[in-house]
Amino acid sequence: MSPSAVRRAQHPGSLDPVTLEVIRNALPAISDEMSVDLQRTSYNMMIYEVRDYCTALLDTDGKLISQNIGGVSHFVADLGVIVRDAVERYGRDGFATGDVLLHNHQAVAGQHLNNVVVYTPMFHAGELLAFAMVRAHWVDVGGLSTGFGAGWRAYDPWSEGLQLDQLKLYEAGVLDEKLLRVIRDNIRFPDNAMGDMRSQLAACRLGERRFRELIDRYGRDIVLEAIQAFYSETEARCRAAVAEIPDGVYRAESYIDWRDGGYDIKVEVTVAGSDMTIDLSGCSPQREGGANSRTYAGAYIAYKAITTPLEPLNEGAFSALEVIIPEGNMMMARYPAYMSSWSMPLPTVVDTILLALADAIPHRVPAAHSGSLGAALSFSGHDPGRDRNFVVMSIESGGWGGRRDADGQDASMSVCQGDVRNAPIENMELKGPVLVEERALRPDSGGAGRFRGGLGVQTRLRSLVHGRLNVASGAGGRVSCPPWGLAGGKPGEIAATLVRAPGDDDFHAPAEPKPAWPADTRVLYMTAGGGGWGNPRDRDPERVLRDVSEGYVSAESARDDYGVVLSPDGKTLDIDATAALRERLRKTEARQ
């Protein structure tokens, strides 16, 4: 089909390509503007640094009109279920201008309870047209939810925190004072959470206003028709990308160690023409360990990365994808399976889907990345010196996998975390009685390969007062199944968190995760490296030399993993010895 024929097929009627392009640019600008506004006014680092939020416009069928990009990716296109549930419960006529709804209930929302959705209906000439929505991580929703969330401490949804089930905080502009009091009285740091709620609401109002301006300018019918056209356009782009993948059924599996016995991650990807099916039925059933959810995010993130990584998000981005996850699966858990660690498996799920496709599209698939949401550095308590409560938090990420043409990136946020940023050392030390004694790359942590895996990070924190320290490993369960290499590349080093309390001789893995630690405790957070791509003995010896002289790779690893021999001072290559060693290693390998 010629482009014009495509266009005519996709855009019948009065809609001209120029108006279409103008609206096409305007819609993502709305969700992005909501995002900037939220970040700048929010009160907790989970929003302004960890970017643990999404901002979006949805139509009344729950279809995604536009969503911000850059925040946490595991919120990709996940708000539709909430709209569909609300419309079913309240009816299309059950909303009024000035309504503000709150929702985090796991039976529908399917995530940990800290992720609270604030949303507002948007009317035009009396007709309900869309919803402006902001999901954001509150620093506390009661229960055990403080900080990053209840995590391993939870045992059911009630222990996690407050459950808000499609509640109207405002009805037609009138605040429900009692509901507000119930919320305020049952959460810690109510000022912060209420500040965040205000920011979420302001971002929704902004989204409504911008959308209404667009409708006032171009007319209801044109804008709605344009949105439908974008859905089909986006779908067409995705289909074109999938059509380039050879047809077939591709499988891969991996494993997540977890305290409840661990999870099998088994994926099956079917490509038939421009259709793709990602079947996650083989993944473990829901468990007692809290790594439960109701989410398509693993499949969606992988699909988005393969098809249209740099394009804006709308409903069409996933309409050519079928995701199969049966009820009762860890990613389609039945209420009241609690979900305090809901997102933990997702980086591994994405990596595994990519692994399945590694042979089909080798130029597009990197070796595994660190596979976790990073080390969650956290220290909180009371500072007697300043008579003030404090919370110090940061996320430290690991290495990415090597690719067919490049080394993996060092110290980069996971595939789920996009524009998430670590906290500056100086910022942490301003906020609480703590010293960050080291933040460094971990030499030799990147998997060896023709293209090496990126390095992980080691960050050493020292508490100056008694307080709560997170000493969880940050490996995201990637221990017995470390970040794998591809095409002969070696796996990356796994993550670990070690502690050294006063009186200890050395750093050690904490025997049990106790929350409170005395002053002068040191915690060493080490994140994983990425897997290598290709046989390390095919790596350009000059690159190995550079890695050694820069201190990214040790001379031992250069010799043992890469077969590269350096002069005793480590500054020059011994070319003959290298050739001989590589030849010897090749023969040994061939015999095996």
Added chain:
Amino acid sequence: MPASTTVFQVGVDIGGTFTDLVAFDPDSGKVLEAKSLTTPDDLSQGVWNCFARSAVAPGAAEHIVHGSTIAINIAIEQKGAATALVVTRGTRDVYKIGRQNRPEAYNFSFARPVPLVPRSRTFEVDERLSATGERLIELSPEDAIAVARAVRDSGAEAVAVCLLHSWADPVHEVELGKRLRAALSGTYLSLSHEIVREYREYERTSTTVMNAYIGPKTSAYVGRIQERLEADDFNGRLLIMQSNGGVMAPETARKLPVAMMESGPVGGVIAAADLGTRLGFADVITFDMGGTTAKTSLVRDGDISIAQGYHIGGYASGHPVMFPVVDIVEVGAGGGSIAWIDDVGALKVGPRSAGSDPGPICYGRGGTRPTVTDANVVLGRIGAESFLGGEMPLDAGAARRGMEAAVGEPLDMSPVEAAHGIVRIAAARMSLAVRGVSVQRGYDPRDFALVGMGGAGPLHAVEIARDLGIPSVIVPNLPAHFSALGMLMADVRHDYVRTHYCPLPEADYAQIGSIYAELLATGRDTLADAGIGETARDYRRSMDLRYVGQEFWLQVPVTEEDIRMADGDSIHRRFTQLHEHRFGHAAQDEPIELVNLRLTAIGARPGIELPKTEGASRHGAANTRLVFLEDPLNPADCPVYQRPALAPGARIEGPCVVEEYASTTVLFGGDVASIAATGEIVIEVGEPT
């Protein structure tokens, strides 16, 4: 050359393609212009070529204001000095690790910024301060000497030092600086506290490294300009354009070249602020459209908007620089932007540009892909015969045929419809940029006037104004040279910051007062270096404030009086108002905290007063032509005015076209323009029909 008695004010702006010179003669009010090709091997040569062409000898200049892309080019082309970095023990990799973010969330090939200093040239030193400046580990002289030797042995041509919490107390950086100077004569040295005294070690390191990296070459360049001027009997004062919209002494520029990085587009913003104030529009939005991009910025109450930091090379993969910069939003939509159809049949404009070679189809230099300029020619908005005063006739037929082949046929549109669509799409993208500096910063564009400048700005300004409901458009004199002219109007300006973190109610105003006094003393000396007299100096104080728990702050102006009276309540009130205005909500009773103290030292320079335009002959349209405006099916028969023939007080009505040497202004039906006493076209924008 005969000695000239005239004392010119000269602005010289080096751009990627051209070096521009404007010389203003305050006696006659005349403005001379010259242009020459930029000479990359020795940038100063292009400047002297301009002097030769303008017939203004350097010796005849009283002030020369110089803007140059040298600093940014060194950074982008990665041709800076071999730089070493010295940091606190344990933080060797902070510069490489950065903030670990991947703004292109779904892009598996995403690459983070490449450090300008290799790890092997990064050295750790034993020392440690706390966030309150307490010395937890003293810097020993032996260690300082040892690290200085290591730096020397690394062969570094420049060295940056950034120690943890040096913003709180620079004692160890100062000590290291001494040792480094002693060990390394002739090596360029940048200490982070001298560049920016603000917390956040990665961004401060990146800024300091950038300064050191570009330092030796930029400093040598400024030195060469100084020498050549001296050799040519220049006795006046050379001033260097900065990213913050001010100018600085060449000596300051040699120490702080990072302040020059984004000085290119700021001249136009300064000139627009001046113009707006003069014509009674204190609130203006600038719209500067050239060949490859359009840039826009907001001026409020005559003050240009400043952002406190930015990224060299873009947010996603660029190097952060914690330095004030005129807040400009840029989009890849210029006259040369190419129109294309993507693989699912969507019509797109830019960001690829045909540049000047081959250029738009209508230039007849081998361009085959339709551009925004071609679209304007097809629509009759640009006169094919009158382009550049008729010096460069355009091939309208070729533009029309190219339009038809590349856009019209595939999309089933006539060439005029296609051209019309291309201009609308470009305008919509530019409107989004204007929204970026206005609505996204809490300002309603309808309260502003739009100043159209650059070769293509006046062509599209009215269309953008209509899109956003902006009531007035101003087209200045010499719109295509407006930016160089603006440099002549810039004040000397230096911004200082000091992190001072505490809850506002607990603020120690005596201490704050003494910090401001310290900043002021530095500012005063720097202004004096630039030749600014006592009475022309002005100091503006502000505080970065936020609600406890927030990360982003608002910059709230404070007065000396506030500090003396320790008037925390009034400061708190102003913060609340600003938060309400900027974000639409505020919490009266919530605690706020102080993050940074800022002081801006401004040295006023004599303004340049453009003369009243001579009463030219009675205005009238020389001819008319058919121009497609709102309706791609029905052209309007538009009068075509020659701008030099429009006398002050003249009143013209749209639809019409006003042509001048390097630019064209388009008015739509319902627009009414009058010519100001000083010659500017002031357009009252009509309602869209």
